Amino acid sequence: MTAVVPPSTTPGGGRTTAARRWSRRDLTFDKISFLIVFLVVPVVGYVIFVVSPFIQAFYYSLTDWSGFTAGMNFIGLSNYGKLFADNIFMRAVGNSIVLVLVLPIVTVVLSLILASLVTVGGPSNGPIRGLRNSSVYRVISFFPYVIPAIVIGLIWSQVYDPSHGILNGLLTGIGLDQFQSFAWLGEQRTAMIATMFVIVWGLVGFYMVLFVAAIKGIPAEIFEAARIDGAGRFRTAVTITVPMIRDNIQTAYIYMGILALDAFVYMAALNPGGGPGNSTLVMSQQLFTTAFTKGQFGLACAMGVVLATITLLFAGVVFLVNRLTGGNNDVAE
Numbered sequence: 001m002t003a004v005v006p007p008s009t010t011p012g013g014g015r016t017t018a019a020r021r022w023s024r025r026d027l028t029f030d031k032i033s034f035l036i037v038f039l040v041v042p043v044v045g046y047v048i049f050v051v052s053p054f055i056q057a058f059y060y061s062l063t064d065w066s067g068f069t070a071g072m073n074f075i076g077l078s079n080y081g082k083l084f085a086d087n088i089f090m091r092a093v094g095n096s097i098v099l100v101l102v103l104p105i106v107t108v109v110l111s112l113i114l115a116s117l118v119t120v121g122g123p124s125n126g127p128i129r130g131l132r133n134s135s136v137y138r139v140i141s142f143f144p145y146v147i148p149a150i151v152i153g154l155i156w157s158q159v160y161d162p163s164h165g166i167l168n169g170l171l172t173g174i175g176l177d178q179f180q181s182f183a184w185l186g187e188q189r190t191a192m193i194a195t196m197f198v199i200v201w202g203l204v205g206f207y208m209v210l211f212v213a214a215i216k217g218i219p220a221e222i223f224e225a226a227r228i229d230g231a232g233r234f235r236t237a238v239t240i241t242v243p244m245i246r247d248n249i250q251t252a253y254i255y256m257g258i259l260a261l262d263a264f265v266y267m268a269a270l271n272p273g274g275g276p277g278n279s280t281l282v283m284s285q286q287l288f289t290t291a292f293t294k295g296q297f298g299l300a301c302a303m304g305v306v307l308a309t310i311t312l313l314f315a316g317v318v319f320l321v322n323r324l325t326g327g328n329n330d331v332a333e
Contacts, residue, residue: 054308060301067297079302089303091278092286093310099196099260099282100314104253107200107207111252114141114204115211116237120223128220128227138212141205149202153269156198160184160270191275199266203259207252214245250322257314261307264288283307 061079065072083089118134131137144152159167162183171179184194218241226236242249264284267274274281283303291300 057301057304060298061305063298065298065301066295067291067300068295072298075298079299080306082299083302083306088278088281089283089286092274092281092283093306095192095278095280096261096263096282096307096310098192099199099263100257103196103199103260104256106196107204107256108249108253110200111204111207111211112237112242112249114208115215116233116241118208119212119215120236120241121233128223138209141208143205144202145206147202149265150269152198152202153266156194156201157185157270160194162186185271185280186276188276188279191271191279195266195270195275195280198270199260199263202266203256207256210248210252211245214248215241218244246322250318254315254318257318258311261311261314283310 060072062074062076063072064075064079114137118130118137120128121131147155159165160183162168162181165184167184168179168182171182185191222240222244223236226240231239261282262284263282267280267282267285268288271280274285284307287300287303287307290296290303
């Protein structure tokens with residue numbers, strides 16, 4: 001009987017020369033080129049175009065660079081001290097936090113409701129389907145998203161116009177005379193609400209389509225089983241739809257939060273000066289003014305670092321909440 005000789009190893013436990021040759025043969029040209037194209041190149045590009053500019057911006061935030069000269073003096077954390085002592089910037093931070101607390105919740109919830117209606121919100125009998133003419137509703141709701149944000153802002157600035165705006169015209173036309181020449185964007189109590197409405201109006205269609213695609217991926221048998229068990233539309237949405245598209249909701253929430261923390265285009269179109277009493281001023285607006293109007297690029301870079309830090313904290317909190325509430329377990333199952 002011929003004995004089976006196990007693969008030989010070196011005294012130190014290493015592989016033999018034949019095994020090393022086999023390992024080298026295993027790294028074919030296709031595998032190496034795949035790693036270079038899909039791993040090395042993206043990582044290098046990310047480091048050059050994302051990580052490097054952020055590090056550079058952080059360095060500039062420690063200087064008094066004006067942005068228009070080659071010279072700059074290192075001043076340490078003085079810019080950050082100025083920011084936290086600046087009432088206008090702190091008001092902008094507060095406004096941005098209000099946006100990130102309100103906009104993602106309103107937009108995501110409204111998008112989920114609309115997506116459920118056009119996919120599984122149809123008749124209770126027969127196959128699982130959405131409302132009648134649901135395809136028309138999808139097109140109508142998605143239409144605002146194809147319009148550039150700056151155009152949306154300019155359109156709604158005319159809608160809100162106190163003298164000739166269609167909104168005041170409609171309200172006074174039905175007998176609400178208190179809205180005669182009412183300045184929606186000129187009153188502190190309504191400027192932020194009116195602005196948030198425009199942002200939701202412009203983005204809800206996109207997230208609705210995103211959720212429609214996710215709901216379409218859920219097997220219809222699951223909804224049919226819930227219907228047989230007597231579950232209504234609300235219970236089906238809470239116990240089936242939301243848990244099964246949890247990852248899509250998390251992604252949408254983070255993207256919407258990032259947009260809410262920026263919101264520069266909408267704010268610049270509706271209230272370029274920051275609104276009455278800086279009621280709609282956001283960090284990105286103040287950053288732009290500080291850099292290109294006041295010529296204080298070092299201070300503006302410090303604002304950018306603060307904005308980036310808040311954005312990262314927001315994303316981290318969303319991931320943490322998702323994990324603590326069992327999000328990873330749902331994915332694993």
